[in-house]
Amino acid sequence: MPVQRQSSIPLVIGVTFLLSAVAVFITAYAGQPTDALVVDSLNRDLGLIPNGSEQQVRFSIANAYTVPVEITQLIGHCTCASVRVSKKTIRPGESAVLTTTISYAGSTGRLVREIEAIYIVKDEMQARSLTFSIEANVFEPEKSLEGEQVK
Numbered sequence: 001m002p003v004q005r006q007s008s009i010p011l012v013i014g015v016t017f018l019l020s021a022v023a024v025f026i027t028a029y030a031g032q033p034t035d036a037l038v039v040d041s042l043n044r045d046l047g048l049i050p051n052g053s054e055q056q057v058r059f060s061i062a063n064a065y066t067v068p069v070e071i072t073q074l075i076g077h078c079t080c081a082s083v084r085v086s087k088k089t090i091r092p093g094e095s096a097v098l099t100t101t102i103s104y105a106g107s108t109g110r111l112v113r114e115i116e117a118i119y120i121v122k123d124e125m126q127a128r129s130l131t132f133s134i135e136a137n138v139f140e141p142e143k144s145l146e147g148e149q150v151k
Contacts (some may be wrong), residue, residue, distance in 0.1 A: 036064060036065070037061050037062065037063060037064065037065075037069060037090075037119065037130060038061070038062040038063075038064045039059055039060065039061050039062075039130065039132075040059060040060040041059065042059075042130065042131065042132055042133060043132070043133045043134075043135070044057050044059075044132075044133070044134050044135070045135045045136070046134065046135065046136040047136065047137065048136075048137050048139060049104050049136040049137065049138050049139070050104075050138070050139060050140075050141045051104060051105065051106070051107070051108055051138050051139065051140050051141065052104065052105050052141075053103075053104050053105075054101060054102065054103050054104070055101070055102050055104065055134075055136070056099060056100070056101045056102075057099070057100050057101075057102070057134050058097050058098065058099050059097070059098045059099075059100075059132055060095055060096075060097055060098075061085075061090065061095060061096050061097070061098055061117070061130075062090075062093075062094070062095040063090040063091060063092055063093065063094055063095070064092075065092055065121055065122075066092055067092060067121060067122040067123060068089055068090065068091050068092065068122045069089070069090045069119050069120070069121050069122070070088060070089050070090075070119060070120050070122070071085050071087075071088050071089075071090070071096070071117055071118070071119050072088075072118050072119060072120055072127065073116075073117075073118040074098070074115070074116070074117055074118075075115065075116040075117075075118070076100065076113075076115055077113065077114045077115070077116065078113055080102055080103045080104070080105070080113065081100055081101070081102045081103075081113055081115060082100065082101050083098065083099070083100040083101075083115050084098075084099055084100075085097070085098050085099075085117070086098075086099075098115070098117060098132070100113075100115050100132070100134065102134060102136075104136060104138045107138055108138045108139060108140050109137070109138060110135070110136075110137055110138075111135070111136055111137075111138055112133055112134070112135050113133070113134045113135075114131055114132065114133050114134075115131070115132040115133075115134070116129050116130070116131050116132075117129060117130045117132070
């Protein structure tokens with residue numbers, strides 16, 4: 001009884017189609033920015049902080065895109081926070097430091113403060129944002145009989 005051979009034509013057509021689809025995908029996305037900005041952390045917990053103190057917090061921001069990123073706006077979501085960035089334009093592979101100074105005066109308990117960085121990736125028309133969160137347990141320092149604060 002003769003052995004029937006199956007045609008390899010469907011396999012060749014299937015592999016050719018798959019390779020063509022991969023080539024189209026790679027061509028369509030060549031030169032597109034990679035993932036995003038990379039940060040060391042979006043959240044910081046400062047632990048116990050005495051009421052009336054001022055704390056400075058730093059976040060590192062690295063550009064993992066293949067094009068420059070421009071920080072267009074920095075927003076402290078309360079009047080107790082000021083924020084600045086070490087450089088407004090971050091080139092591919094470079095980093096910047098976002099520094100915020102928060103005044104913990106007049107409030108006690110668990111407090112969360114948010115800082116927002118608005119940025120634009122070069123050649124895109126849409127703004128993006130990163131939101132950083134800083135948490136602290138603010139306590140009222142005890143006072144001695146003479147009225148001086150006890151640390």
